[in-house]
Amino acid sequence: MQIKENIEALEKEYQEKLKNIKDLKQLQDIKTELLGKKGKITSLFKLLKEVPPEKKKEVGALINSVKAKFEDILKEFEKQLTEKELEEKLKKSKIDITLPGAWVSPGAPHPVTATLRYISDIFVSMGFKIEEGPEVELEEYNFDMLNIPKDHPAREMQDTFFINKKGYVLRTHTSPVQIRAMLKQKPPLAVIAPGKVYRKDLDPTHSPMFHQIEGLVVDENITFRDLKGILKIFLESVFGKNIPIRFRPSYFPFTEPSAEVDIGCTVCKGKGCRVCKNTGWLEILGCGMVDPNVFEAVGIDTEKYTGFAFGLGIERITMLKYQIPDIRLLFSNDMRFNLQFKGI
Numbered sequence: 001m002q003i004k005e006n007i008e009a010l011e012k013e014y015q016e017k018l019k020n021i022k023d024l025k026q027l028q029d030i031k032t033e034l035l036g037k038k039g040k041i042t043s044l045f046k047l048l049k050e051v052p053p054e055k056k057k058e059v060g061a062l063i064n065s066v067k068a069k070f071e072d073i074l075k076e077f078e079k080q081l082t083e084k085e086l087e088e089k090l091k092k093s094k095i096d097i098t099l100p101g102a103w104v105s106p107g108a109p110h111p112v113t114a115t116l117r118y119i120s121d122i123f124v125s126m127g128f129k130i131e132e133g134p135e136v137e138l139e140e141y142n143f144d145m146l147n148i149p150k151d152h153p154a155r156e157m158q159d160t161f162f163i164n165k166k167g168y169v170l171r172t173h174t175s176p177v178q179i180r181a182m183l184k185q186k187p188p189l190a191v192i193a194p195g196k197v198y199r200k201d202l203d204p205t206h207s208p209m210f211h212q213i214e215g216l217v218v219d220e221n222i223t224f225r226d227l228k229g230i231l232k233i234f235l236e237s238v239f240g241k242n243i244p245i246r247f248r249p250s251y252f253p254f255t256e257p258s259a260e261v262d263i264g265c266t267v268c269k270g271k272g273c274r275v276c277k278n279t280g281w282l283e284i285l286g287c288g289m290v291d292p293n294v295f296e297a298v299g300i301d302t303e304k305y306t307g308f309a310f311g312l313g314i315e316r317i318t319m320l321k322y323q324i325p326d327i328r329l330l331f332s333n334d335m336r337f338n339l340q341f342k343g344i
């Protein structure tokens, strides 16, 4: 019978084809060729019409069995190929835990921020409270109430950034926070005020924006000795126990007497070099006893109270501590520079 032979030939052909099958795509093609709407097995059923009635049952059963057989075979192939493809995919995407990981910088505080926090911590540990004031400051607080006369050179256009709004400046120092602290709180008080200040300055040791920390202590019986003691503790904490310190008479309108404090040059150890201009000393801060005119401006009884104040430049201390030759390096945002201070 022709149809029987056709079935046998078909079975043989596809058994052979299935031996060479490589992927699910090929399998799907074979499935369509055999069992699709116009597939070869599906077409066999159409041939049944031509089969004599007495043979129909037998041939029908034969076609059904070959269909079931191929369905089973294809199902098994599908299972195997799916597993094989998954395995290959997993093999390709396998993580090699021995490869070095991609480097991610965890970041670090800027050296100025690190110094500012370090210094603040020293004073906080001695009982000082942190005060803040605005960077756009009243001229009255920045100058007048600090006993800085109207014709003082610091007020000149070339030193101070004036704001369009009349009576306001970008604060030129943190000393106006002294005024704010004393207006807010009656003595006794011990505060520090860290923050940004602005001046029309630009050279290797001066920047138009820099950071200061102001210190102020007001109480009964505060003397210059207290000021010296506090600053000695502070400077020894930053630069080490053996750092030479000297107080040099100076002038600030808001302190009387006033002094500037020098430390032995950290670069040449006092022998004299370019950094200390061959003096062996480096100026580090300004300080003094609060001028009675300042106390009067904020309504503090000058008969009862005395106080001291100091102001130091953070960039300057950072430069001396880490021997940085140019202040502009601190603001260059060069990661090669910044990362050298990681963990300080």
Ligand code: FA5
Binding pocket: 172, 173, 174, 175, 199, 201, 202, 205, 206, 207, 208, 209, 210, 212, 214, 252, 255, 283, 284, 285, 286, 287, 288, 309, 310, 311, 312, 313, 314, 315, 316, 327
């Ligand atoms: C003052 O600003 C006073 N207010 C300090 C003070 C406070 C004295 C309380 C007495 C009592 P002076 O202008 O010297 O002082 O500045 C203080 C420090 O700021 C300097 O020692 C220096 O370290 C730093 N400094 C000044 N100008 C610049 C600048 N352009 N760039 C970076 N640091 C600066």
